[in-house]
Amino acid sequence: MDHPLRIVVAKPGLDGHDRGAKVVARALRDAGHEVIYTGLRRTSQQIVETVRDEDARFLGLSSLSGAHAHLFPQVCKKLVEEGLHDVVVFGGGIIPEDDRPALHEAGIRAIFGPGTPTSEILEFINTAHNKDDVGVGQSGTWFWESSA
Amino acid sequence: MEALHQQAMNGDRRALARMLTAIEAGKVDVADLVESPLPESGWKVLAITGAPGVGKSVLVDAIMHRWATEGRTTALLAVDPSSPRTGGALLGDRVRMTTVDDPSLSNRVYVRSVATRKAIGSVPLVVGDMATYLLGCGWERVMIETVGAGQSELRCAAVADRIVVVEGPARGDGIQAEKAGLLELADLVLVNKSDLEGATRHASELEESFALNNEAPEVRLVSGLRGTGVDEAAHALLNLSSSGRSVRAKMRERLHASLERRLTSHPAYNPTLDALTLGTLDIEEALMALLRESHERSS
Numbered sequence: 001m002d003h004p005l006r007i008v009v010a011k012p013g014l015d016g017h018d019r020g021a022k023v024v025a026r027a028l029r030d031a032g033h034e035v036i037y038t039g040l041r042r043t044s045q046q047i048v049e050t051v052r053d054e055d056a057r058f059l060g061l062s063s064l065s066g067a068h069a070h071l072f073p074q075v076c077k078k079l080v081e082e083g084l085h086d087v088v089v090f091g092g093g094i095i096p097e098d099d100r101p102a103l104h105e106a107g108i109r110a111i112f113g114p115g116t117p118t119s120e121i122l123e124f125i126n127t128a129h130n131k132d133d134v135g136v137g138q139s140g141t142w143f144w145e146s147s148a
Numbered sequence: 149m150e151a152l153h154q155q156a157m158n159g160d161r162r163a164l165a166r167m168l169t170a171i172e173a174g175k176v177d178v179a180d181l182v183e184s185p186l187p188e189s190g191w192k193v194l195a196i197t198g199a200p201g202v203g204k205s206v207l208v209d210a211i212m213h214r215w216a217t218e219g220r221t222t223a224l225l226a227v228d229p230s231s232p233r234t235g236g237a238l239l240g241d242r243v244r245m246t247t248v249d250d251p252s253l254s255n256r257v258y259v260r261s262v263a264t265r266k267a268i269g270s271v272p273l274v275v276g277d278m279a280t281y282l283l284g285c286g287w288e289r290v291m292i293e294t295v296g297a298g299q300s301e302l303r304c305a306a307v308a309d310r311i312v313v314v315e316g317p318a319r320g321d322g323i324q325a326e327k328a329g330l331l332e333l334a335d336l337v338l339v340n341k342s343d344l345e346g347a348t349r350h351a352s353e354l355e356e357s358f359a360l361n362n363e364a365p366e367v368r369l370v371s372g373l374r375g376t377g378v379d380e381a382a383h384a385l386l387n388l389s390s391s392g393r394s395v396r397a398k399m400r401e402r403l404h405a406s407l408e409r410r411l412t413s414h415p416a417y418n419p420t421l422d423a424l425t426l427g428t429l430d431i432e433e434a435l436m437a438l439l440r441e442s443h444e445r446s447s
Binding site: 025028036 | 161162165166173230235239240242244249251254258261
């Protein structure tokens with residue numbers, strides 16, 4: 001890769017569990033990417049502004065509090081409102097199978113549950129980076145079939 | 149790119165962020181886009197440096213907060229190290245930034261995380277170009293928070309008008325304060341974590357050491373966390389004058405940084421490094437190959 005990808009890893013809402021976010025951030029770092037970690041308890045507005053100001057290509061959202069169904073689509077909506085259509089969004093945490101179709105519908109291209117190998121997340125990043133219509137506000141219907 | 153540049157000049161932050169990415173990647177030359185700020189008595193670009201964990205990020209955030217409430221605009225370029233093995237980086241300075249998250253102040257503050265990438269030292273030279281661009285886009289001041297830097301890391305002098313060194317308690321005995329290096333270039337020293345034991349003593353040791361010089365930088369006790377002394381420090385920073393001792397050092401750092409940039413931006417840089425690793429080339433031959441012809445920055 002010519003230049004490293006810039007990836008924001010964010011913790012939306014009232015959720016203090018960031019072990020998973022840190023593991024993902026570390027794996028992305030070790031794969032040669034530049035990872036901007038937001039820290040805990042960010043609002044969707046703060047996350048969107050961070051993505052904008054840091055000119056990130058990807059946004060990873062982590063939630064273990066059960067609020068994903070509310071928070072993730074809210075972030076996606078604000079990204080589109082800010083004109084950040086081409087940012088690729090993925091999510092992770094405790095996210096039941098039943099909740100996932102709605103999140104894909106909102107523009108999230110991958111959901112990774114507990115036990116996902118970090119290599120799979122890197123594979124997703126590489127695959128999505130080479131597609132040109134998988135941004136949060138773009139027309140592509142592709143999403144990653146995750147193993148966990 | 150021209151359209152994006154115009155949008156950035158008109159205050160579009162997404163366009164600004166994208167322009168900074170292009171500048172960082174060496175795809176555009178800042179000199180073609182904006183005028184360099186004219187040298188004047190006041191400063192435009194301030195470097196905040198000091199050892200890892202001494203409290204630079206929290207302090208910078210507190211200072212930016214103060215300036216933002218006074219209606220001033222500040223852009224921060226927060227530098228963190230890239231991995232020498234993989235090139236990746238974890239940019240974590242935003243974790244400690246709250247001003248940028250305050251909706252009433254966020255339009256006066258811009259925070260951008262920057263990885264050192266191939267550059268050696270605490271600040272890549274390209275950060276100076278990014279600062280010039282931000283000033284050209286109308287930001288009043290730019291702060292550069294360096295990688296946590298030790299005693300002899302002076303690279304920030306290459307890109308900043310003023311240097312603030314952040315110290316903390318438990319930073320060694322009085323002899324540390326006597327040692328040559330970074331502290332000699334400081335225009336101001338902030339001893340952070342003033343609420344902790346040892347901060348006051350360290351500040352007086354630094355003052356004693358500086359007292360032997362003709363032009364000594366001021367030493368101030370602050371606590372970024374508690375806010376003690378921060379408003380006063382933020383005010384003092386606005387009119388911080390140059391110690392004047394740093395001009396030659398600044399030029400030396402610029403020279404070295406420029407040479408380094410020429411090496412690392414050479415199209416043959418990576419192949420040369422591979423050849424060195426394999427032992428098919430020695431250092432002299434590598435230098436010959438990378439410095440022989442002057443060249444435009446790779447695009």
